[in-house]
Amino acid sequence: MTAYLQAEGLDHHFGGLHALQDCTFDIEPGRITCLVGPNGAGKTTIFNAITGFLRPDEGHVTFRGRSLDGLRPQAIVHAGIARSFQNLRLFTELTALDNVMVALPRQFAEEPLGAIFRPLHAARSQRPRRDDAMQALHHVGLADRARDTVRNLSYGEQKLLTVARLLATGAELLLLDEPASGLSAGALDAVMALLRRLQSEGKTLLVVEHNTRVVQQIADEVLFLHQGHLIARGPPAQIIADPALAEIYFGGAL
Amino acid sequence: MILLQLLINGLVTGCALGVVAISFALVYSTTRIFHVAHAGVYTLAGYIAWLLLSHGVPEVIALAAAALVCAATGALIQHQLYARLERRGATHLVVLIASLGLLAVMQNIIAAVFSPNILQFPVPWANRTVALGGIALTYAQLLTVLICLAAYAGVVWFAHFTALGKRIRAVASNPFLAQITRLQPNTVYVYVVAIASAIVALPGVLVPLDLGLQPYGGITPLLTATIAMIAGGVGSISGAFLLSIVIAELQNLSLLAIPGEWSIGITFFIFVIFMLFRPTGLFSTAR
């Protein structure tokens, strides 16, 4: 049976840095998989490689049997994979609602001809899309902040907004880069609840996370990455309890 | 021997362009600024020399003085304009526009102070020719080749064998790292623009010696030089110099087939080819 998401033999150098070393793993659908490892292990690099922001020197990525090699980021989103960024990368001058609406696929008048020659239709067709966006905001608990500019949102709210933006794309596999970092306890719980809720709705999540408590609470499986290579995988309890891995994670080089 | 004459002319122009190219590349690869106003400095050099020569200053002194004035101008531009813009968080586009504005200011001040029309250097010996086996070279042309080749050699030596040169290359290869170590990139930038401005003064004086002074004549050589820099690979001094000669030769050879006014088309055509097929240039270093 072909794996849902399969990365095979990913290898990449950044100048002298061997960021990914023959990295192979697969993800199963409907689960929350956490990607852990010390800093510099290559977690974000893997995200970039999967989502088309980086073309690895070697290796292949397939999703639902279809090769993602060489595809542009936009194409990979259309294929059903969306990713968030560690540093958020929200559109700070736009409202929360607009941030989400940018990510809605297949909109009319996202090019000049439609905007100029069919302005009424353009305005009309935005209404159901606005509802879709509000739904995504509602899903993450930001519905009442829709009209606020991103600059006026708290950090926790901004993080939730990045998830809403992902949901707007309609992707079924969500790659989240440290969704819980920098959050207070309350916001953390909200994020974890959101992620579990998304899973129950059929989304598959691959989450990079440093917070062991978060990993323990939400992960169905953990992938441990070290120096660009997958060195362990298993249920969270098992990975976290492993002394050798803890040594690498906390006391390791770098 | 028309062909040989064209080739020699191409070599002369190419050497001059080469120096413009390597001086521009020096600024670009270090500061990352597309220093359009460099064309203004190039133009300024010629006029400073003309001014001095018109007052009886010996040629060598005039050339040296022009180089010094340009160095000071360059340092001023970096320190007062570009550094200031950077402190205000200017985007790349903003710096480009400011540089273009500066070019317009420089060209038009020169035109107002001197003349908007072509001026000739009061150096009669420059146009006397020397015959070398069937072809004729003016002294100006001969001087251009010699001095520009020497400048090229000088820059290569400077970049690889002097402390400042190595420091500049270090800053160029990793500005972020330079910032957090003690390389003081901002000071380096001022040196770089000053040196580059002094270097570009050489063709800035030598080319008008042959062709006459013109306030608005800086942008075309600069454009050609940047194309040579890109085609040669940003970061490669020799690449920029070599490609300048290649482009100049192609421009001259094209005169056999098409009228001179269209030679800019040749340059541009070369650029488009490179952009489509080898955007990183022939000899690019890393980036």
Next chain:
Amino acid sequence: MDFLLSYLALASIYVMLGLSTNLLVGIVGIFSVSQAAVFGVGAYIVGHFLMAAAPMPFLAALAIAMLCCITLNILVTLPSLRVSGDYFVVTSFGIQLLATAVFTNWTAGTGGASGMPGIPPPDLFGYQLQSTWQLMALCMAGMLLACLCFWLVMRAPFGRLLRAIREDERAVAAAGKSVLRAKVSAAALAGAFAGLAGGIYATFLSFIDPSSFDLDASILLLTMVVVGGARTLAGSIAGPFLLLALPQILTLLDIPTTFAATARQLIYGLLLIAFMLFRPQGLLGERL
């Protein structure tokens, strides 16, 4: 009075150009010094077809001019956008210088350095425009049309997409949208505005020559956007109206005509530097 009409007409034309330049430079963020070249292409095409052996109706010639300008802008931006931004600087200068060379040397097509005189006033659906009033009305109509299109585009999803691209291209790609396609579309629209301006200019002035479409003209367009303000409709209107009043102010200062052009260009350069240093958002715009 005639002078006022002519000022209003020219300002209207330059507003269209201002919108074009603002789209490219302000909104997409491309450094363009070739807007005057595209303007010129539009003007020469309309001039050519209005004076051809079998003259074309004005709107048809205008349509052709606009299509050519759209194509030109697409051809120019498409390859450049796929490599680094500075490559476009070179391309843009190259296009402008090449265009000036063509306008000046292709005597058969453009009349060369002496220009193309005798362009007839336009006929619209059989009605021949004659008086200065009518021609000015045409210019204003063009300006209003361009302003309307700009406004419609910016409030549509396309406008939102462009604003997002301005902030963070990677995030836009991660949201599943093609940044390249959006930028090229914006460039195409900018081309349309420039072509429109060129065609109206040709028929309004009835004489065009390469000096209106050279690098200095492109610098003037940049100055209009910088002074008026980037990315806004208000800025695109304010810039041209203000800067076209400048030559009049200069004549009041009694500057000899030989220096007039030099003085103007000097002032444009100073304005560019000053605004970039002290007020990058211009008078009525957003920060560049």
